[in-house]
Amino acid sequence: MRENTVLDVRHLRRAFPRPGGGELLVLDDVNLTLHKGEIVGLLGRSGSGKSTLLRLISGLAEPQGGEITYLGQKIDGPPAGIAMVFQGFALLPWLTVFENVQLGLEAQHIPAKEARARTLAAIDLIGLDGYESAYPRELSGGMRQRVGFARAMVVNPNILLMDEPFSALDVLTAENLRTDFLELWAEGQLPIQCVILVTHNIEEAVLMCDRVLLFSTNPGRVTGEIRIDLPHPRNRNDPRFGDLVDRIYVEMTAGRIARAEQQRAGLRAGIGMLLPRVSSNLISGLLETVAAEPFNGTADLPDIASDLQMEIDELFPVAETLELLRFARLEGGDIVLTEAGKRFAEAELDERKRMFRRRLLVHVPLAVLISRVLDERETHSAPKRRFLDELEDHMTPDAAEDTLRALIGWARFGELFAYDDETGMLSLENPS
């Protein structure tokens, strides 16, 4: 272990018991070493367990395997010296800015006078001067998150954990806050040793981090690590910046494809496939966009993400769905339309529905199962519960509900079967 190691995560495992026995893996064999003076990014889609990892490090949850050592000590319970900035700010609405920032000091044995001085200093540092007596509801989102930062800084933490701290803010505000934070960090003004940043925004990761760990989903694993050596302040127009963003896209899609192949070959193929809840409008919209000028059927994912103002959390599920239905292929950070994809983009609504329906029946095992069951039953209808039960053998109840909901949405578009939410029945009949 090196001298300046602050945090060491070894073979971390986090799992939940499954209702029917067995368990569901959320995090599997995660390793991470954090050194003084660095910002490490955890990048992945939702459901990749990166927020869970943050909660394990902060002592809010316990792992089922492996261990976390912080300054040579095993973590059990929230340790002093680790602070967190939350996605939803997590400010107490009934306390003023001052009282919110002071919260962490109150819990420690800090004399009132010193606590006051430190609170004021933190408020000052983070640019909240003059807002001390305001209530959070009076502040804009950006100012609220500044309070969140000040509250974390005031306890002089060794590690600052940031859980998607900018994702609830609008684009301009987020950029403003990032820049301010990086400036203070570069000048060494922040009383922190190192930072872990959870994000699903690739550009944000490249802008802020010294290292980025890429996470896969289901279960969360570290699939790669990318070092970012660009000097601060970083420039988004720097070609090296763009190269790094591209590289991350490539790695993230490549990892995904390899896993998907595995799934298909392995036992989890079939109805155990998780389906993302993507609306048919998004599917048609992305197909049309990629088919049209200037992309003409092949688009660079980072380009299209910035064109459409979509983050990977939004874009990847749509792209994956296109791939699942063989409307497109993901290759080296590009999305390439297949012949079918191009035809779909040009077709009229009825033809689109026909194509969509056919593809569901070929490529989505759950759709095949449901249509077969509905066909075989005399009433041509079956309760949703019947399929959820089957799905829950393979995934959590929440994921099962999401997957079935996703398919119901697609089936409605493709007019494959109908669903009545009141009765919870799937059926072949459509209202005439």
Place this chain on the structure above:
Amino acid sequence: MRLLPPVSVEWNRLAPSRWSGTWLSPWDIAAALLVVGFVVLFALVSRNLVSPLASLPAEPSSLDPRLLPEYALRTSLRMLIAMGVSLLFTFTYATWAAKSPRMGPLLIALLDILQSVPILGFISITVVFFLSLTPGRMFGAELAAVFAIFTSQAWNMAFSFYQSLRTVPDELTEAGRVFGLSAWARFWRIETPFAMPSLIWNMMMSMSGGWFFVVAAEAISVGHTTIALPGIGSYIALAITERDMDAILWAIGAMLVVILIYDQLLFRPLVAWARRFRIDQQEGDDEPAPPWALLVLRRSKLMDRLALPFQTAMRWSYRQKPPALATPLPQGPSRRIASDVLWYGLLAVAAAAALWQGWLFFGHEISWHELQEVLLLAFFTFLRVAVLIALASAVWTPIGIYVGLRPRLTAIVQPIAQFLAAFPANLLFPVAVSLIVAFQLNPDIWLSPLMILGTQWYILFNVIAGASAIPRDFRDVAAGFQVRGLQWWRRIALPAVFPYYITGAITASGGSWNASIVAEIANWGDRTLEARGLGAYIADATTKGDYAHIALGIVVMAVVVTLVNRAFWRPLFRYAERKYRLA
């Protein structure tokens, strides 16, 4: 006046829980048996205690209106003390239920059953016990009265607090833990403030409920035991016995004044103050001007000085290290199984003991024939409640919608409706009895409206709130597509207020059952009118001091009310929430 949204009191109770799929969970059955056990136990104890006193020194014997200020003060103090006890109960019981995975389901099922036990039933079976605590002195009687008021206040407050504790946003709890707040500090700095707005709303509702039963709580008469504590309630009781109409009017006046003072000095400031604890609040939400009482308190230095030692003490307590208990040692699976077996075993034994005890008690005293008779009476009362709720709905829903769509009218009607809900129905008994006697009406039918006298307003003010919450867009759509007449009611107005209406109707129905004990028997001087029903049955048994029949009546009513809630209101409520609640 801007009202809190009718964060439905019932929502707390009916919101989905772990057992949402089941109609009756094993916990319900265990809880019901335990309640039966307690009722029987108290009935047995009460019967065996010698009636300790015949009369008390301070019994009001005069209807001099000049006594009313003092009586009003005593009554409101009793209610305040009961409110304090209810808060204590809320903070402990509900917290225990929310934090203990093992006790939680049982405690909540118990609360649900307790809420269905008629409030006057609690009085009937516990008063002798309280009196025996301090024989020959006022204190026991005061305890009994406070306990009676407590039972009309505590349950919904505890439910609301429990529900809030279960819905504190994860991030807030996590922030508290990451920044090193102890469980004690988190409770007072995060969880309690979060629960505050709905708790205060429930406190207001509880206060109304308390007023409704104030006569019964202060003028208690069980068998040979008669107590009249100095207060507005016993003043009213005396006025009814002596057929003194002037005194009744004076009492109404006094009560009006007290309720207004409570509203101005306590609840308005509390509601305004509690706005700061609302988590969804944005700046620019139309904030009403703070009520004058709150302004005075905020601006005076006195309040700050008074609060300072308390605040300092709390701050000190936050800094204390939590006791070792707070971090339980991780238990091995075998130990957990062992303690589970022990716990469920104990519970099963207790439930079996309660069942056995109840069997012995009722088996001795009650014949099958009598049980059938009581069930028939319960059916009569059920019919009354059902018909009255249907009638009140038919009358108040259209009126509520009409009022709710007109903001100015709402501002006038809403506070009046809320005031009327607090108004004890006994005060109108004189009028009712005189009318029924004068016109020689059938009491089985014409006493019934008394049951809903105080509770129908819940339907009205909930519907008003629902109608005023109909989004502008909907009304524009209706206007733009010329949706009018029947179609407008069927497609827009009724669906939009439906969840609110259900909330009001559930409260009204529960309240009517409770009121049946007061309303199925009405006195005016020596005239007593009685309707056939379970409420009259309990009231009769109470007058006779017949504990076996009191207990039977209470148990049957609690069971019927619980079953009606489970079989009818709960599914309907869920349906309304799912289909018609505007997010």
